[in-house]
Amino acid sequence: METADFRLGKNAPRLGLYLHIPFCARKCFYCDFYSVEQPQLIDRYLAALIRQMEEAAPLCEVYTVDTVFVGGGTPSLLSDGQWEQLFSALSACFSLESDRETTVEVNPDSASPGQLALLRRLGVNRLSIGAQSFDDRLLRSIGRLHDAAQVTATVKAARAAGFDNVNLDLMYALPDQTPQQFYDSLRRAFALEAEHLSAYGLKVEANTPFGRMGDALILPDEDTWAEEYLTLCRLAEEAGLKQYEISNFARPGRASRHNLKYWMLEEYLGLGPAAHSFFRGRRFGFSRDLSAFLAYYETPREQRGSPAALLSECSAITEQDLLLEDVMLALRTARGIDLLRFRERHGKDFEELAGAKLQKYLCAGLMCREDGRIRMTPRGFLVSNAILAELLDQVESE
Ligand code: SF4
Known part of the structure; x- marks a missing residue:
């Protein structure tokens, strides 16, 4: 079967880089992202991730990295020293475009003003804040560790640190959430004047505490879901945030350049367990297995098997x-x-x-x-x- 010539910008190939930080202080009840409640392993993990970056670097020599996205998990669990270590490895391993978009995901309960100021100094120019809701009771009921006041404080600290490109994540169609509660959260998000909004309706995944509740979990019906979604689209537009993807809205020029790569079939490389890539004619993803990842990169290179052992999937693109x-x-x-x-x-x-x-x-x-x-x-x-x-x-x- 013919393999695709997937590169559009053949003269100057650009690459998006995703780094996964698979740690959370506590799992939220709805979450199916790969993360573990073992932040004590972050030092070991960063050493392994940096080794993976160093070994991937020769494959990326022809590319200029124009977007970097550090997601999770909860990247804001990293200490200042760990951030410095990660960013110094990043610039040592890859050729970084000077006006690249660099995004870090943070949670309001763990992002301190000092950390945000450091991230800005390290060249991070886009912050994605996991707000989810501005209703404290609802936040507790979905297992979040922060409250609405911490979301507001994080946005203010981001502005004080010099961020002019801030995303807020919100959720709708949550158990026991009325449409009015969602609209109130939307209005509070707009009042903070974030440049970008991502809003996702809850999809219950089997392997989560919500998934295990079965019929005991009372969810909004389809009509409510539809009404909330259409109102979201209308209110976002009225607030000056233009819809550019099913769940994403942005002020002019503030659409996420990194996420657009996923939707426009541009190349990206994801490193760390559970990270996915579209790179050099293949799609592949690393297994959701931190232990295997650590064991692999903590073994001297000459004694290791092929890195393919870490992959959960890999296929050539036709x-x-x-x-x-x-x-x-x-x-x-x-x-x-x-x-x-x-x-x-x-x-x-x-x-x-x-x-x-x-x-x-x-x-x-x-x-x-x-x-x-x-x-x-x-x-x-x-x-x-x-x-x-x-x-x-x-x-x-x-
Ligand atoms: S903080 Fe984010 S990644 Fe961690 S459990 Fe909650 S939703 Fe999942």
Whole structure:
């Protein structure tokens, strides 16, 4: 099968770098991200992660890293010394673009003003704050360790440290959350004038405390979910935050450059357990296994097996994969599919491929065609999984 030539910027390849910090002070009741409650292992982990960075560096020599994202987990559990160690390894291992976007995720209960000032000095220019809600009772009920006052204090400390690009994460469709509580949280988030908002409806994952509650967990019904989502889109727009992806809103010029790489099929390398990559024609992900990661990188290199042993998945990307992923990822964004670019990239016409199925969604107002693009409307985003499944099926069969 033909392997895809996936690089768009062949003359000056750019790379997004994701570093996973798999530690949390305590697991939230809904969370399925990979993290463990063992912050005492952070020193050992950073040494292993830096070894992984050093060993990945030769593969990245041709690239300029233009976005860095340190996520988790809870990166704000790192001490000042650990941050300095991590950033010094970063600049030693990779060629970093001078106007790169560097994002760090922080939690309001562990990000101190001193830490934020240090991050700014280290070149971090985007902060993503896990607010989730401004309702203290609700925050406790989903297992968060912070309260609303700490969210406000963290945003103020970020401004004082010089951050002018701040994201707030919010959640809706939470157990026992009324629509009004969600709108109140939204208004409080807008009042803090964050440049970016990510808002996710709760999806209950099996392997979490919420998942194990089964029917005992009372969740908002589908109509409430839909009403909350559409109100979110409307209020965000009114607050000057333009929707650019199903769950993401930003002031002009403040869309996350790193996250856009995921949706625009640009290359990124994820390091650390559970991190995923789209790199040099392959998609791969490291296992959700901190112990295996530590054991591997704490063994002298000459005594180790192949790093492939750490991978949970790895596959070459074919031209057909690339086309399907392009459809799936581009339709998540508010810009949608650029029809001309699609034809140049894949040598095929998207409207012909999607045929009558596409027409059906256009007529129903769930998708629209304008300025040479096909995109979903906010009502389409609400049922995006069903639309994508049908369109991908159709495109694949052509
Ligand atoms: S702080 Fe974030 S990563 Fe950690 S358990 Fe909570 S939601 Fe998950």
